[in-house]
Amino acid sequence: MTVHCLANVLGLLFLPLLLTGLIQRVKSLWSGRRGPPLLQPTYDVLKLFRKSPVYSATATPLFRIAPWLFLVTACASAAVVPLLGSEPIASFPFDFVWFAYVWALGRVALMLAALDTGSAFEGMGSAREATFSTVLEPVLFLVAAALCSRSGAHSLQLALRFEAAEGSFLLTTCAVLALLVVLQVEASRMPVDDPSTHLELTMVHEVMVLDHCGADLAAIQIGSAIKLFVGSSMIAALLNPWAASGGALALGAQLVLSALVAVFVGTIESLVARLKLRLVPNYIALALGLGALALLLGAWGRVSSG
């Protein structure tokens, strides 16, 4: 128990920024460059921590608190997801409801900080983030309910357990694809958002945090990396056939699978262009459809087996 807990905490400390570095490396390789070292995002964050902050004269104290609230919510949401191995730090029935609302709290904190600067750019990013999240939120609940119906349990830990039963293949596929879209939206990756552009009009998440600098920006970057890590861990847990065995095998498989998810995300990002903003809700609606399909499969599967 304590070993699992320790593994999760260590994973949370060291892996998120590595995962971001991995995606950057994959993108570089696809575009024919060697790319920065895997630790580059970590170096960037360390450098940011040494910089002294400058705040907008328009902003209230909320602006300098919000990034840290975002970081706390990201860490708190990571506590109920099995990051390394099969056991999360904490688990209770229906913890996915809490998970979703904690993410929402972090989002609201950043959106308010963006409005606090009084800049049109950041208002734009804030409005876009809010709009996309409304369509995204139900996806998480549909997928979680479908996975719960598979095992009959109600916590994220048990719902995300790998299942080899014959009927559950399609369900797992749908759930994984839907979660992938959730990951892309929440971690602001292509084709929803472009994390590397400097054209404000095209961005969602990045344009929202334009005015943060120094340690505050570092907190936001760590928080986003943690969200990416949490999302890929959820997918990895669903696909990890050795999770139940525990021990080093489970841990290693989980790590490799998380890395594979990151590679996949990076590959999509290299090959696909960003969607028009108008089309992003439709793309999320696709995930909604996948979630609904998973739910129907879950309900139908239980009938045929029972």
Place this chain on the structure above:
Amino acid sequence: MPSFLLSVPVLVVGALLAVGLRSNRASAAVALASQACACILVLLGVGRPLFGGAAIELLWPWPPPITTIPFRVDALGAFFLAWSLPLTLLGTLYAIGYLRPSFESGRHGGPHFALLNVVALSFVLIYSVQNALVFLLGWEVAAVAAWLLVIWDYRSQKIRFAGFNYLVSTHVGLFVLVAAFMLLHSKTASMDFAAFSRFLQQPSPARGTIFLLLGTAFALKSAFFPFHTWLPRAHAAAPAHVSALMSGVIHKAGLFGFVRFTLLMGRPEEWMGWTVLVFGAVSAFFGVLYTASQRDLKRLLGYSSTENVGIAALGFGLGYLGWSWGATDLALIGFAGGLLHVLNHAIFKCLLFYAAGAVQRAAHSVDLERLGGLAKRLPRTAALFLIGTLAGSALPPFNTLVSEFIIYTGLLSGQGPSPEANVVLVVAAAGLAFVGAVSALSATRAFGVTFLGQPRDARIHVGAEPPASMLVPMLCHAALAIVCGLAPQLGLGMVRASVGLFPFCTLADLERVLAPLAGLVYASRVLALLLLAAGLLRWWQGAGARRSPTWACGYLAGSPRMQYTGSSFSEHFARIFASCMPALRRERIASEIFPALPGQLATHHADAVEQRIFEVLARGEDAITEVSERIPGHPRFAFAAGLCAVLIIGAVAWGGWR
């Protein structure tokens, strides 16, 4: 005589004195004192049933046609009484500060305070009486008192119209309620709830009809979609404390009536459960959609009431379904979650209306397109509004998350009798998640546009922070929102005995189904602690940091007019849901290279249901006018119309005589 009934003469005397006394200060003091007395009497009286003791019963002899008035305060009545009166007291306290500018200009506030007393009095009647006639009396007293409270600024035609609109709507509801009671009276020859109960417990064709009639009446009272049209107007027109009390406390009587008659009716049929569930979900969905597009802060909060009663009804619908299926766990979760949500909504909604009132008082406007940057001028109001708005979107660690979590555990538990039923329940849960996300959008928009950024309109001059009499009620509500989120035992302790009234409930079962809450509470507490630590640390660290103009990619020619406004914030969202939320758009785009006229754009989101009602009414009026204009011109038509009238009157008279 039980002590809660002693509060009636106290409140009456307080009201009379408040009207009679010349000075506003004295009227306010009398109203406050009498309400405080009444609160103590009521709380002392209802403590026993509230925490699971025996109900208080009393028969009051009365001249015919009623003969005796049965009073009975069981756990449900005690639950509603226990918070309705204290919250009204806080509202009265708020009124003193809020109305002070009017008092200073010579307005006499006595009747207003008296009416607040009357509202408290109507609660004592509605929540305790067991006779339909006296129930109707209390219902009507509350409605008329609320109407008179709404039209405090009666000199404005707009406010008179809003009040009239409310009066008509609430009486349409009253007619439906009277119809239901008449139907019940015709079957039981009695006006007592006990007799109603004996009839409703038996299966009969009238049972469904009565359920629908009562449901419609109570839905009109609590402003469910599509019966909500009076609500945004009334809430925008009324003084802030009246809006708060109407939304948070007075109109909860509709939900009380609903649960009361559920208890009288006994085990419902399955279709009733689905009706309530779908009705609640639709209400929550449309209510929250409209909050996203309003530009008047108080209208926005009004629509949020429709959303939240919808969420409570979602819980009740789940309770109905569980009861009809024999899945008692579901039923317990549904009713407990729904009732707790009623209380939670009262806590945060009053806070929001009070804070909006403080904005109105300081800036003389609640228009989201014109406000901005108020957090610097009104930091206390801003902090309190922020707490209310976060609580309102059910974010952790505030109180509303607890009740929504309970409802989620029911919807997602998979305990329905068939896979189809379970799928529908999960879809309802996904709908609730959508509602939560949209209310987070509205919360960000309402708070961010009003309080953050820079002032959008230079003509708005912001006055001072609200006085203590307004701050104290807000602080009480904010503290309740936090405490009930971190220690939900407080709210649940009040709800527990009410849920215990359902015949299938045992307290051990209730503890078992609420067990998942323990994890949530623990997690919320840890999260609250971490958030507080991170926030305080950063607050303290960053206070002396360097300041410069907003960077925004180096664009330095920005002006406050370029900020995102309320309507630009929700523009993309409104476009996605344009089919549910029609926008009136007036635009003139500057076309040539050197346009002669400047371009213009105005968008406005009207209430689709209200628009439709007015359209239909106008069409009906046109049709009648067309027919009636012909009649005098042609003697033949006049003769035919007269003949028809005589025939109809004759037929009715003959039928009645027979």
